Amino acid sequence: MSFANLGLLPELLRAVADKGYDAPTPIQAQAIPAVLAGRDVLAGAQTGTGKTAGFVLPILQRLAQAPADAARRAPRALVLTPTRELAAQVADSARDYGKYLRLRTAVVFGGVGINPQIDALRLGTDILVATPGRLLDLAGQQAVDLRAIEVFVLDEADRMLDMGFIHDIRRVLRLLPEQRQNLMFSATYSDDIRDLAARFVHEPVAIEVAPRNATADRVEQHAYRVAKDHKRHLLAHLIQAQGWPQVLVFTRTKHGANRLTQQLERAGIQAAAIHGNKSQAARTRALADFKAGRIVALVATEVAARGLDIKELPVVVNYELPNVPEDYVHRIGRTARAGMEGCAVSLVSPDEALLLRDIERLLRRAISVLPVPQFEIPAEAPPAAGRGHDGHRHHGGGQAGPGGHGGQGGQRHPGAQQRRSGGRQRRGAGGRTSHGR
Numbered sequence: 001m002s003f004a005n006l007g008l009l010p011e012l013l014r015a016v017a018d019k020g021y022d023a024p025t026p027i028q029a030q031a032i033p034a035v036l037a038g039r040d041v042l043a044g045a046q047t048g049t050g051k052t053a054g055f056v057l058p059i060l061q062r063l064a065q066a067p068a069d070a071a072r073r074a075p076r077a078l079v080l081t082p083t084r085e086l087a088a089q090v091a092d093s094a095r096d097y098g099k100y101l102r103l104r105t106a107v108v109f110g111g112v113g114i115n116p117q118i119d120a121l122r123l124g125t126d127i128l129v130a131t132p133g134r135l136l137d138l139a140g141q142q143a144v145d146l147r148a149i150e151v152f153v154l155d156e157a158d159r160m161l162d163m164g165f166i167h168d169i170r171r172v173l174r175l176l177p178e179q180r181q182n183l184m185f186s187a188t189y190s191d192d193i194r195d196l197a198a199r200f201v202h203e204p205v206a207i208e209v210a211p212r213n214a215t216a217d218r219v220e221q222h223a224y225r226v227a228k229d230h231k232r233h234l235l236a237h238l239i240q241a242q243g244w245p246q247v248l249v250f251t252r253t254k255h256g257a258n259r260l261t262q263q264l265e266r267a268g269i270q271a272a273a274i275h276g277n278k279s280q281a282a283r284t285r286a287l288a289d290f291k292a293g294r295i296v297a298l299v300a301t302e303v304a305a306r307g308l309d310i311k312e313l314p315v316v317v318n319y320e321l322p323n324v325p326e327d328y329v330h331r332i333g334r335t336a337r338a339g340m341e342g343c344a345v346s347l348v349s350p351d352e353a354l355l356l357r358d359i360e361r362l363l364r365r366a367i368s369v370l371p372v373p374q375f376e377i378p379a380e381a382p383p384a385a386g387r388g389h390d391g392h393r394h395h396g397g398g399q400a401g402p403g404g405h406g407g408q409g410g411q412r413h414p415g416a417q418q419r420r421s422g423g424r425q426r427r428g429a430g431g432r433t434s435h436g437r
């Protein structure tokens, strides 16, 4: 199968060739002809499958082949995404794949000024990529007219629902014309997702490129059982001992992401946090630094990481397991993208044992638990006078790791097996072990 067999315009084939893609991915091979034929599509596809090109390419073609009234400036295709990052990426893809066509793409999302977006919409656009809240704001201000939408895409629908966007989605649907083509993409299919699909997708072509709720098979998955208080040390050890060049680390909370980032930095690992409390500029910078290799660890919350497209990401770490097992599938979908091999490592504390079991049930497979390697727990300076404790118990009670013991000064965690000690040296009491790379 080649892209040329899919009936794409020469301008699109050129753009695809420029990207260096040899052949369509399975979702593209199925979605492109269906969308070109004007059908509604309901696709179960994880991120990393090439789904974006699967809808962007045929939409560009449909719009190019049926040019709009030149005077009309209202968007003809609307793509709704759960996060700003995903919106930005989809818009970049639309511009990239559409570079040899005369079509315009605009992107709108919250967290940045609304006025430049109003100006862009006033100039007119063919494709509009949006997050729901900002789109509704703009519609409320009469800055966008959605009555000319011919194709509507709901991307990462499961995440939309997780993020509580159901009412916003319904409101957006009410602003669209009755006659239109609908495409819905979701990595997982719950009953809520099916209900939502039933509302607006008509006689769809159903496409499923990975078995329902199955994890990308290419992702090697492991877990380490480790005490909560030891996780950060084990993580620092793994990053250094295994020489991971780039790691995306998931934490449950924004605060946890910030704290872990600082802890990794203190261990000599360049890190940055990405989460909803960060400004858009800080998020964009962190992602750029990560992609450029200026930082090794990108510490992210679930929501912020959604939609990040980082090429060849080798390792994803679940620093804490997600409460919802499906989120595990999303998280590890960040690695092994587009044919790459990837590895997902979970650090599982005793209180997370049940979460791990739920994930294994969903995957219908066991995640191998590796022996904990020996790692260093550096001594820490006592909390400075007048400054609070930074939240973790250290040296003493509460260490649940196998054989963990209290005491002052640097210590090694006597893991069940020493995979690589890395030759790290212990320093005197009160000193910190250098973890420089």
Ligand code: AMP
Binding pocket: 020, 021, 022, 023, 024, 025, 028, 046, 047, 048, 049, 050, 051, 052, 053, 309, 311, 337, 338
């Ligand atoms: P997506 O699932 O849409 O987020 O795409 C995941 C990644 O796959 C992106 O980095 C795309 O650039 C890349 N990609 C999309 N289609 C192809 C293809 N046919 N061959 C190789 N890579 C692709």
